[in-house]
Amino acid sequence: MKKIITLLLAAHCATAHAKPPEKPNIILIYADDISARELPVYGSSVWTDPSGHDTSDPKYRAETPVLDKLAEKGCWITNAWAATVCSPSRAMMMTGRYAHLHKWWHNGDLGMTMTKSGKLNTWPLYESSPLLIGHVAQNAGYNTYWAGKTQMKNSDLTKFGFDEGVFSPGEEGNKESPYSDFQIIAKKIDGKQVMIDRSTGKEGGLYPGSSYFWKPFVSLMNFPGEKSAMTWWPNTPETRKDFGVNTYAPDVELDYIFEFMERKKSTGKPFFIYHTSHLGHGYYDWFNPDFKSWPGTPKVKWDGKKYIRTEPTITKTADGYDTSSITEQGIHHHINYLDYQVWLYQNKLEEMGIAENTVLIFCADNGTSGYGKSSKDRQKGCHVPFIIYAPGMTKHGKQDVLLNLTDLLPTIADLGGYSLPKGYEINGESMVPFLYTDKPDLRDWVYAYNGASQLIRGKKVLKDGNEKWWDVDNIPEDLISFDEIKDWNSVSETHRSERDKLEKILPDFDLHEKEHDDPNLPEAAKKPSDKKKKKQPKPKKHN
Template structure:
């Protein structure tokens, strides 16, 4: 049953609100004087629906097979030589949490705050605010005016947001996240009905039940009942302020040259990466540090338009090969139309592992570009994901399946190397970026995250004694030894099992250590403090 939230909603004074926000930004910009030319660049590759167990560096004994479910078959194991090297020469953290699904997790990543502040509780379960035009979602750039993009802006960085948004972005709203440019793979927030490019499905009613109709072939097809836009081959893309121009939002391909090269063989993740590489070169020539936030769709399920009757969850990617030193990509050669296609061996078989392999290839392209520009040593590389793998963790609140995410960080000045057991969260990204970029966040601006940078680059202690997450009214929290999941079950997490989920359940508290019991009391206080879904669901007064 849907909970009825009866809390009175605030009516914001937008002129006062934005006056204060602009004044704050201008104040910070005014106190930023001479920057060192060695300020590090930052490249973040943020994947979709990928648990740590899918990456070889995390050494799980189990991973996901092509149609979903568990396997230990080596042929379905991802191959990630580039990410492996970043993790070994840099570091990877094995106890990092996001949320259980995309929207609240991405809100954590971009704001440094939990839903207790942003009110983004779950996908499409978002707190409201009352305006003179009526009630609507409380946008992240309103609840959290100092987010990832604004940190880059205050640090004097050029920034690009590529790939997935799912942040209610529509035209001018993109500007309010602070990013300079964008190459966006569209989602539900964009109306594409009159857009002539790209694959699409829709939902139709068959015998009273929703069914997927492939608009390319005009036929019903297997797939979960959601209207989809292609983010892979023949994708839907939007460019924002293309190449730094104040042009706002435009459908891509937006020029005669781009339109001439667009075809079935156009692959969304490549278009986004190409844009990112061009952005890097432009900013390097301008002598300006940059942030790339590439929130790739890779890892998320997609309809397989090239094999529409297959029911594939993770369609194939362009073929890539690693020769021990570099990647080689086979140019796609797809022919056909209206649901009947031949890939001529230039597209891989399906599977989550193929998506992860392509993430590795994308990161390699970014690394090679920094080397060509002579800025590799002055660039921070970060790989993470938003939530657990579909059909293993995504949406789940048992143990830490849904919230457990990978985090790999590589930088030339790290003092911590290899596997790290420190607790961390996606809310830590904003304060970490602030430290990297030399931005001081106001003391009265509250964040839930803590910067990882003093711990990773100096002798500072681990940033957290506990981490926290949620799905609607279900709460999760863990310390170094104890986890309480969304069903209220307690687990001993002092050792990460080989399969990443076979934690011992704690039924007898007399059988565990005093430290276990002390952590339990600490976590109960954390959960009690943050248990506000029913009482403070909407924007505060």
């Protein structure tokens, strides 16, 4: 009997203190504008309909059998936080730092620097934070690939630590593609700036930009055989022949990702794929210009064992386009297509014989448009889905813990066996000890930002960007209807103690007014808010 107990204890210890594979491949899928509530695994009673409003109608519920299984085989995090909107959230992911260091506070509120030629420019992340997620993977010995949305504002995409890439547009002002006219351009007409749909010559769209779904603008970075670092795609007579309104950017991105994986398998080095998909983002629909939401996707259907995809056959008609061969609009279709792509990833990994040596991560950059994106209210803007499968991990299924997207950079460093330089400030914490031991928790608090506003939460309380405190001890059915704390005597001493702890943390990151830009920016070039000293906040009084 004693021998049996000893064996059981030994088995438990082996399970509770497992080790990750040595330098596993890593695939990080970073979706666009998708709140945690949109994924069925999170169990929300409310999600988003095609017009961007709240709904509980099952017909608008995403169906994610593959992600559901991945969340069960791996684990899913109940409270993962990003920033509240795209650019600063991507900065958080790529740097492992908060805005007090990288200075990307909000879309349109980005820290500035002075170029060598004396021009003001957005401070690139590779200058504010010279050790980015791509550099970390390269330093750990990985082949690195970046696919999809960039949104790196006036930056040199070759400096982010990625060997190669395939990009669909992610910021305003991109040049005209020689292959697609699906673009919104700004023109002055009678002294007024007007948005024009270049494909029709008519007014359309809310801001300049190009298609990142159908008939997309696509470019390749460092593709073998090309003469320049950045090349427009389609880039061969064959791909140009097939290009048109039925070309779907998410398909192109995955084709090139798989081509890279196959081409690099003979190098003996692992790969890191950073897949920043546009799926989830609403935009102008060139097929249905009056519909301002999520353009339809190719149709996919899960038959219980596999996905079946219907090849699009969109055709131009006298009235516009016949789109009967693709789905109707709606974010749920985007999420369904992401699920289909995760299935394709899994098939590819099995085919290459590396499924059990690959870490697969799915998350998003901020809340859903119309519900959470840019919101400072509670955690609407920053609560995102997070699912991870890591071979040999000890955690499975639902994990009621806190995670920040800053945690990904040190996690990748840890998985790759790379030690971050001493003295280099990182705000994230590696997930590896949590994933591979019996460590019960990840972190005590998570943080986000929205311009000058700060958001922070612990296990019991949350302070949002509207300076309101909320009791988050229990998760409501809709994941957001927390009780506001107006009387601190009505909650426990544990709540009050956590509030005091969180309030002491915030001043370290509260530099929007006094250190908004590159510290080396000449005084005369700084914004007025950057020049004035911020008054020390008065001690807060709580009822």
